[in-house]
Amino acid sequence: xxxxxxxxxxxxxxxxxxxxxxxxxxxxxxxxxxxxxxxxxxxxxxxxxxxxxxxxxxxxxxxxxxxxxxxxxxxxxxxxxxxxxxxxxxxxxxxxxxxxxxxxxxxxxxxxxxxxxxxxxxxxxxxxxxxxxxxxxxxxxxxxxxxxxxxxxxxxxxxxxxxxxxxxxxxxxxxxxxxxxxxxxxxxxxxxxxxxxxxxxxxxxxxxxxxxxxxxxxxxxxxxxxxxxxxxxxxxxxxxxxxxxxxxxxxxxxxxxxxxxxxxxxxxxxxxxx
Amino acid sequence: xxxxxxxxxxxxxxxxxxxxxxxxxxxxxxxxxxxxxxxxxxxxxxxxxxxxxxxxxxxxxxxxxxxxxxxxxxxxxxxxxxxxxxxxxxxxxxxxxxxxxxxxxxxxxxxxxxxxxxxxxxxxxxxxxxxxxxxxxxxxxxxxxxxxxxxxxxxxxxxxxxxxxxxxxxxxxxxxxxxxxxxxxxxxxxxxxxxxxxxxxxxxxxxxxxxxxxxxxxxxxxxxxxxxxxxxxxxxxxxxxxxxxxxxxxxxxxxxxxxxxxxxxxxxxxxxxxxxxxxxxxxxxxxxxxxxxxxxxxxxxxxxxxxxx
Numbered sequence: 001x002x003x004x005x006x007x008x009x010x011x012x013x014x015x016x017x018x019x020x021x022x023x024x025x026x027x028x029x030x031x032x033x034x035x036x037x038x039x040x041x042x043x044x045x046x047x048x049x050x051x052x053x054x055x056x057x058x059x060x061x062x063x064x065x066x067x068x069x070x071x072x073x074x075x076x077x078x079x080x081x082x083x084x085x086x087x088x089x090x091x092x093x094x095x096x097x098x099x100x101x102x103x104x105x106x107x108x109x110x111x112x113x114x115x116x117x118x119x120x121x122x123x124x125x126x127x128x129x130x131x132x133x134x135x136x137x138x139x140x141x142x143x144x145x146x147x148x149x150x151x152x153x154x155x156x157x158x159x160x161x162x163x164x165x166x167x168x169x170x171x172x173x174x175x176x177x178x179x180x181x182x183x184x185x186x187x188x189x190x191x192x193x194x195x196x197x198x199x200x201x202x203x204x205x206x207x208x209x210x211x212x213x214x215x216x217x218x219x220x221x222x223x224x225x226x227x228x229x230x231x232x233x234x235x236x237x238x239x240x241x242x243x244x245x246x247x248x249x250x251x252x253x254x255x256x257x258x259x260x261x262x263x264x265x266x267x268x269x270x271x272x273x274x
Numbered sequence: 275x276x277x278x279x280x281x282x283x284x285x286x287x288x289x290x291x292x293x294x295x296x297x298x299x300x301x302x303x304x305x306x307x308x309x310x311x312x313x314x315x316x317x318x319x320x321x322x323x324x325x326x327x328x329x330x331x332x333x334x335x336x337x338x339x340x341x342x343x344x345x346x347x348x349x350x351x352x353x354x355x356x357x358x359x360x361x362x363x364x365x366x367x368x369x370x371x372x373x374x375x376x377x378x379x380x381x382x383x384x385x386x387x388x389x390x391x392x393x394x395x396x397x398x399x400x401x402x403x404x405x406x407x408x409x410x411x412x413x414x415x416x417x418x419x420x421x422x423x424x425x426x427x428x429x430x431x432x433x434x435x436x437x438x439x440x441x442x443x444x445x446x447x448x449x450x451x452x453x454x455x456x457x458x459x460x461x462x463x464x465x466x467x468x469x470x471x472x473x474x475x476x477x478x479x480x481x482x483x484x485x486x487x488x489x490x491x492x493x494x495x496x497x498x499x500x501x502x503x504x505x506x507x508x509x510x511x512x513x514x515x516x517x518x519x520x521x522x523x524x525x526x527x528x529x530x531x532x533x534x535x536x537x538x539x540x541x542x543x544x545x546x547x548x549x550x551x552x553x554x555x556x557x558x559x560x561x562x563x564x565x566x567x568x569x570x571x572x573x574x575x576x577x578x579x580x581x582x583x
Contacts, residue, residue, distance in 0.1 A: 061341075104370050112341055116365045122331050123366060126338020130299075133320065134342075153362075156331035164323075 001044040006212050009044065009079070010036045014242045015269045016075035016088055022262045024092035027100065030252040031145055032072035034176035034209070034237040041215045042141060042172075043076050046223070051081040054109040060138050061111050061127050065120030066145040066174065067101040068254070074098050082109045118151030120144075121171060125161045125230075128169035139223075140169045147179030149190040155200070161230040162201030170222040170231045174209060176239035178250045194234045203227040209235025243268055276443045280436040280473075281379045283415035285310030287422040288347060289317045295426060299339055301325055301348040303332045308438075309349040309379045329354040330362050333374070337366045340373040345426055348374060352381035352394035352435060356401055367431045368406045375425045375432045382523035383551060383568065384437050384473065386561040393556035399528020401433040402501050408454065409501040411435045411522075411530075413475040416445045417498060420452035437523070439561055441473045454499040457507040463491035466583065467515035469508070471497050471530045474521040474549075480572045481521075481579070490583065492519075500530050505537050512538060517583050518546045523570065526550040547582060549575050 001009065013036050021027035048060045064073045071091065078085040090096035097107045101115025114120040124142035131138050148154065161169055173193055181187050194204045203225055207214040222231040240246025243265040257265055292298050292314055299321045306312040306324060315322035325332035329350050336348040355378040367374045383393045401409050410432060412418040418436060425432045450458055461482050470478040475496040482492045495511050497504065512518050518538065520531040531548030538544050551568050565571040569578065
């Protein structure tokens with residue numbers, strides 16, 4: 001998909017995130033909105049997958065390690081035909097396949113259930129190791145939050161991915177600078193992320209996670225790198241990107257908009273409310 | 275009687291299975307010499323991964339490798355495989371029914387001299403509470419081999435609890451066959467029903483013999499599968515018993531004693547006594563000294579039974 005198409009798609013994904021969280025009455029819009037360009041670009045232009053055959057041997061693996069941002073993943077999966085867009089209305093409701101955090105047993109296309117932070121990252125690395133020893137060419141991608149880096153197992157995994165030279169593994173940090181209790185730097189600083197991973201033996205790039213050109217180039221860099229190291233994209237992003245009152249605050253980390261806020265958000269996103 | 279450690283049987287069985295099944299990979303957390311996965315490592319260095327002292331990450335990698343199609347055995351001491359990594363076992367391995375076999379060695383107080391920090395007396399309780407998890411506790415090295423083979427052929431998560439010490443290989447001559455749905459009735463006797471798991475089953479048989487010499491007749495039921503629990507055999511076996519005695523090398527809270535009490539109190543209330551580690555942390559000592567100290571050796575159990583029967 002070209003840049004123009006991606007821009008439109010990203011806007012549409014943002015609308016679906018806000019709508020589905022509003023319909024659900026709860027959820028995590030802030031970190032979903034910050035990762036839109038990162039994930040839309042991945043699914044549109046890089047990740048190999050087949051919604052009709054989600055377990056295909058030739059697929060690449062994507063794992064949403066920051067599982068609370070399920071509305072972001074669900075919105076993109078709906079677009080790609082894993083399930084009807086209409087189904088987004090069932091998010092977080094009794095009996096729905098769209099659980100508050102992704103559930104691999106309920107929704108085809110989810111590789112592993114996530115939500116407990118740090119775990120998806122380690123699982124993704126394990127998949128990468130298995131593919132590597134089988135000499136397979138499939139790639140593994142994981143999306144993490146910056147706050148998530150506070151989990152200790154993240155660093156156990158970072159060490160092991162480097163030890164096993166998992167150059168088929170690309171981790172993306174959606175560094176939106178906020179977590180539920182406040183700014184990451186005030187809660188428990190994680191910077192400098194890039195240098196930390198470099199010292200753990202990773203090949204790293206740092207980009208603006210909303211600049212589609214930079215996002216595209218970062219994935220290209222992963223696919224063409226020959227360093228023999230696992231690859232990290234540190235993406236500086238804006239929490240709540242696209243909805244002015246959700247931006248740069250922890251307020252909408254885990255909260256749905258009120259009816260008035262929803263109305264305002266949809267207007268900002270170029271659509272009249274439902 | 276021949277004595278052999280369950281972990282030894284585990285390592286040897288892994289080597290045997292590794293030849294037949296190319297999808298088997300084995301992960302360890304810097305204890306491969308103790309868990310005996312080093313036997314597999316020697317034979318199949320490309321399919322053994324030492325994850326270093328990082329049990330949580332070991333089980334995350336195990337999860338990922340199972341998603342990519344591997345049959346994964348992951349080992350460490352019970353304290354760390356079950357204790358430290360519990361939430362990963364719960365949220366990833368058990369929740370998604372992943373094909374990961376956690377084989378935990380050095381369970382219980384028989385670890386001995388290492389002391390309380392290494393004596394996992396709570397692992398059955400915390401593993402049993404997790405949906406989808408099967409909890410197996412072999413009686414000897416012979417049954418360990420059967421259980422490891424069964425786990426390798428059965429899709430889904432397992433927690434298999436092994437101990438450190440060499441212990442009598444007594445089930446071999448009885449030619450028992452492991453079946454998770456069928457508890458082993460090793461001895462029949464009307465008055466008392468002794469139910470046991472793990473290496474305590476051998477002790478239970480010795481208790482039964484000693485009681486017999488005192489004209490007290492007990493049956494001995496070995497439950498290697500604590501979950502799922504063979505309630506049918508359990509209920510049949512206790513039918514005529516005046517006293518049910520549950521023996522395990524585990525805390526009296528949450529283990530086999532609790533599982534049996536839960537079942538019987540709802541379906542066939544009986545007088546039950548739980549033989550196990552009291553609600554305390556362990557301590558250093560030789561394993562036989564500790565079994566005596568905590569009242570779970572043959573003489574102490576017989577004493578207790580005589581007192582309450």
